[in-house]
Amino acid sequence: VVxxxxxxxxxxxxxxxxxxxxxxxxxxxxxxxxxxxxxDRLQQAMIDAARRNRLVAVVFLDLDRFKNVNDTLGHxxxxxxxxxxxxRLQGAVRRGDTVARLSGDEFTVVLADMxxxxxxxxxxxxxxEVFTQPFSIAGRELFIRVSLGITxxxxxxxxxxxxxxxxxxxxxxxxxxxRNTYQFYTPQMTVKAVERLGxxxxxxxxxxxxxxxxxYQPIVSCRGGHIIGMEALLRWNSADYxxxxxxxxxxxxEDTGLILSLGAWVVRTACAQLREWHVAGFPELVMSxxxxxxxxxxxxxxxxxxxxxxxxxxxxxxxxxxxxESILAQGEEVTTVLHELSRRGVRFSIDDxxxxxxxxxxxxRFPIDTLKIDRSFVQDIPDDADDAAIATAIIAMAHNLGIxxxxxxxxTDEQSRFLHSQGCDAxxxxxxxxxxxxxxxxxxxxxxxxxxx
Ligand code: C2E
Ligand code: MG
Ligand code: MG
Numbered sequence: 001v002v003x004x005x006x007x008x009x010x011x012x013x014x015x016x017x018x019x020x021x022x023x024x025x026x027x028x029x030x031x032x033x034x035x036x037x038x039x040d041r042l043q044q045a046m047i048d049a050a051r052r053n054r055l056v057a058v059v060f061l062d063l064d065r066f067k068n069v070n071d072t073l074g075h076x077x078x079x080x081x082x083x084x085x086x087x088r089l090q091g092a093v094r095r096g097d098t099v100a101r102l103s104g105d106e107f108t109v110v111l112a113d114m115x116x117x118x119x120x121x122x123x124x125x126x127x128x129e130v131f132t133q134p135f136s137i138a139g140r141e142l143f144i145r146v147s148l149g150i151t152x153x154x155x156x157x158x159x160x161x162x163x164x165x166x167x168x169x170x171x172x173x174x175x176x177x178x179r180n181t182y183q184f185y186t187p188q189m190t191v192k193a194v195e196r197l198g199x200x201x202x203x204x205x206x207x208x209x210x211x212x213x214x215x216y217q218p219i220v221s222c223r224g225g226h227i228i229g230m231e232a233l234l235r236w237n238s239a240d241y242x243x244x245x246x247x248x249x250x251x252x253x254e255d256t257g258l259i260l261s262l263g264a265w266v267v268r269t270a271c272a273q274l275r276e277w278h279v280a281g282f283p284e285l286v287m288s289x290x291x292x293x294x295x296x297x298x299x300x301x302x303x304x305x306x307x308x309x310x311x312x313x314x315x316x317x318x319x320x321x322x323x324x325e326s327i328l329a330q331g332e333e334v335t336t337v338l339h340e341l342s343r344r345g346v347r348f349s350i351d352d353x354x355x356x357x358x359x360x361x362x363x364x365r366f367p368i369d370t371l372k373i374d375r376s377f378v379q380d381i382p383d384d385a386d387d388a389a390i391a392t393a394i395i396a397m398a399h400n401l402g403i404x405x406x407x408x409x410x411x412t413d414e415q416s417r418f419l420h421s422q423g424c425d426a427x428x429x430x431x432x433x434x435x436x437x438x439x440x441x442x443x444x445x446x447x448x449x450x451x452x453x
Contacts, residue, residue, distance in 0.1 A: 027101040029079055030086035038100035038108055042160050045098075045112035046153055056153040057111040057120035060167035061089070061127065064145040064179045066105035069137075071297065072331040077138040084135050085144070092126050108167070117152055117184075124148050124182035131180075147174040148182035156185050169193045200256050202240045203249060207262060211237050214269055215435035218444070219288065219406060219428045222420050225450035229286035229320070231428065232270040233435045234262075254294045263295045264304045271312035271319065273438055278314070282445055288320045290351065293327050296334045302341055309346075316345035320370065324351050328362045335366070342367035349406070353394065363401055370425075371398045375409025378429070382418040392422050399423065420453045 025037035033041065045056045063085065070078035082105065089099045089107060098110040111120055127148060134141040149170025151163050170185040172193070177183060206212060216230040236244045253259040267289055274287040295301050309316055321341070327334060328350075342348060349370035350362075354377055362368075373394055381388045391407070398405045407419045410429030419427060432451055436444065 030083050030101050032086050032090070032107075033098055033100040035100070035102050038098060038102065038110065039160065041098040041100075041112075042110050042163070045110050046158075046160060048113065049153060052113070055114040055117065055119075055155070056163075057109075057114055057117075057123075058151050058153070058163045058167045059109040059111065059120065059124065059127075060149040060164070060171040061107045061109065062147050062171055062175070063105040064147060064175070066144075067297070068331065069142065069144075071333060073138050073140070080137050081135055081142065081144065084137070088130050089127065092130050093123065108164070117155075120150050120152065120184075121182070124150060128180065128182065145180035147171055147179050149174055149185065150182060151185040156187075166190075196252065199241065199249070199252060200258075202238055203236075203253055203256070203258055203262075206236060206238055207258070207265065209239070211239065212262065212265065213237065213437070214266065214273070215437055216273070216441045217428055217435040218433050218441070219286075219426050220432045220451050221426050222424055222453070225452060227445065227448065228284070228426060229288060230441065231288040231322070231435075232266060232273075232290070234266055234290075250292070254292050257294070259292050259294050260298060263292060264308075266290075267305055267308040268311065271308040271314055274318060275312040275314055277442070277445065278318075280442065280445070286318050286320055286347070288322050288349065290322045291327070293324070293330065296323075296327055296330060296337060302337055305341060305346065306344070316341075317347060320347040320349050322349050322351040322372065325353070325355075325362065328366055338366055352408075354390065360397075363398075363403065368403055370404045370406055372406045372408050372428075373424075375429075378407050378409050378415055378419070379411075381415055388418065391419065391424075395419075395422050395424055417453060 025034060025040075026032065027034045042056070042058065048054070049056045063081075066078070066081070069081055082101070085105075085107065086099065086101060089109065093099055093109055093111070096112055098112070100108050100110075102108055109123070111123060114120065127146065131144060131146050134143050136142075149167045149172065151157070151166035151170060153163055156166050157163055166185040166189075169189045169192075170183045173189055174181050174183040213235050214232045215235055216232055218227045219229045219231060220226070221228045234246050234250070236246075236249055238244055250259065253262050270287050270289050274285060277285055291301075295304075305319070305321070309319060323338075338348065347369040348367060349372055350368055351372050352374040353371045355374045371394060373391055377387045377390050377394075379387070381391055395405050404425040406426045406428060407415075407424050408428050410416050410419065410427045410431045412431055415429075416427060416431055433444065
């Protein structure tokens with residue numbers, strides 16, 4: 001009895017130790033190797049490859065918009081998805097390759113013992129392919145896309161940590177290249193990544209140093225040619241980079257989360273400015289402000305806007321928030337915020353209409369006051385028959401739904417006349433006036449005569 005007891009005791013202890021050692025090397029949720037085992041396997045693969053004159057690829061993989069799943073379907077669904085993703089990846093690699101989960105939605109693969117770089121590209125293709133099938137999670141079919149970055153040992157570097165960093169940088173490029181794709185690492189990417197870090201830093205201190213300002217572009221009514229409002233457009237006058245256009249820094253501000261404080265500054269500044277123009281004798285003017293998707297993924301957007309309105313003593317109907325079609329595709333959380341702000345009287349417009357994910361059902365489901373026809377459709381009217389038809393159709397459809405239409409990027413008299421003839425409500429573009437600093441806009445308000453059709 002004593003002997004048996006001891007044996008059992010030893011067996012249990014050994015099991016416990018095995019379990020502990022397993023946990024130390026595996027990710028609990030997916031059962032995949034964790035960072036420490038990944039590092040071991042990578043080192044081993046590098047040693048073998050060096051000895052046998054073969055290659056190793058490190059693939060960094062990130063789920064596109066995983067955060068959306070967590071936010072909209074809950075963490076349980078997010079966890080299930082990560083498990084299924086792990087299984088699919090495991091199914092896509094050869095025996096002897098290692099699929100690991102490093103953290104969150106970041107997975108890595110070590111492709112050991114490769115003869116050609118092409119082998120890595122083939123794996124990447126295969127992974128993209130297995131992700132074309134939806135995942136059934138929480139009673140829904142989720143389409144999840146991935147971005148992959150690939151780096152090769154020994155061609156790119158001989159150091160395992162640098163391999164991981166290279167693959168991460170390349171993955172980031174893949175995301176920028178439009179997601180659902182893969183990219184091989186190039187040294188040029190490191191240069192870009194370093195530049196990005198520099199610009200991110202400059203953005204941060206730029207906000208503290210007051211390097212941002214707003215320009216305002218008039219929105220002109222088609223009935224009477226008066227200025228009925230303006231769009232606030234962000235400008236960055238950087239001490240390090242000079243004048244940087246919004247398309248060059250807004251994506252970075254979005255990725256780094258800086259858009260939250262920057263966007264709040266824009267709303268406050270635009271509201272305060274509008275108040276000045278109301279007091280100066282133009283109390284009907286409406287201010288349009290652009291918002292990013294990121295700002296809707298945080299629950300204080302409604303508070304930020306209410307705060308800016310009350311600080312400037314403005315009525316909500318004098319503020320129009322420009323959102324993109326992709327914001328409407330975000331799900332329930334966004335819907336709630338939109339309806340809440342709309343109930344308080346804030347107006348909404350869809351910016352760049354026609355270029356996004358257009359689902360016309362959005363127009364019914366969301367409290368939209370205005371559509372802004374994207375410049376790309378305005379550019380070639382009236383000569384391009386297709387664009388002319390699209391613009392005409394947008395105007396007719398919007399009006400049937402009780403929605404107003406602003407044409408963006410109107411540059412010529414012909415465009416203006418055509419849009420006029422189709423019943424467009426308002427226009428914005430260089431044909432009228434370019435975006436102006438606040439002082440010049442004030443002067444314009446005092447002195448302009450109505451714009452002819
Ligand atoms: P958007 O909201 O569609 O703004 C209109 C853009 O078209 C502005 O470019 C404006 O200067 C330009 N534009 C106006 N009329 C004409 C025209 O007749 N011809 C041409 N070729 N262009 C015209 P801008 O100021 O460079 O802004 C670019 C984009 O940056 C904006 O597009 C908007 O998406 C984004 N943006 C600007 N300010 C903000 C901001 O405060 N927050 C966010 N989230 N995005 C902003
Ligand atoms: Mg806009
Ligand atoms: Mg636009």
